[in-house]
């Protein structure tokens with residue numbers, strides 16, 4: 001499962017940070033999830049809970065922030081965010097369907113098919129942020 005490998009990567013990183021910083025207890029970890037990340041947040045948090053125990057971290061309070069996806073046009077240099085274009089794209093993809101799931105969310109590699117630069121229309125752009133999960137910070141108590 002996709003979420004499993006991400007959760008394991010995060011827990012192993014926290015474990016490493018705990019060793020390097022000589023922390024007795026890790027109390028809190030802040031993560032960010034990109035708006036285009038293919039992640040089920042609830043599944044990820046559940047796995048983090050299980051794996052923290054399994055890897056001997058004990059109880060860690062995981063906080064999740066949303067990271068906005070940002071794009072930059074390779075042709076004209078314009079940059080924009082997912083929230084700026086989301087409504088329009090969803091309307092085009094779903095028309096009047098309510099609760100339409102976002103295909104871009106599940107297949108971010110196809111974003112260039114669904115979206116063009118809002119300024120020049122070019123489909124040659126790069127994703128600057130918001131397509132993955134990041135560990136932002138870790139809080140703990142030092143062993144002195």
Ligand SMILES: [Zn+2]
Pocket residue numbers: 073074075076077078117118119120121122
């Ligand atoms: Zn452009």
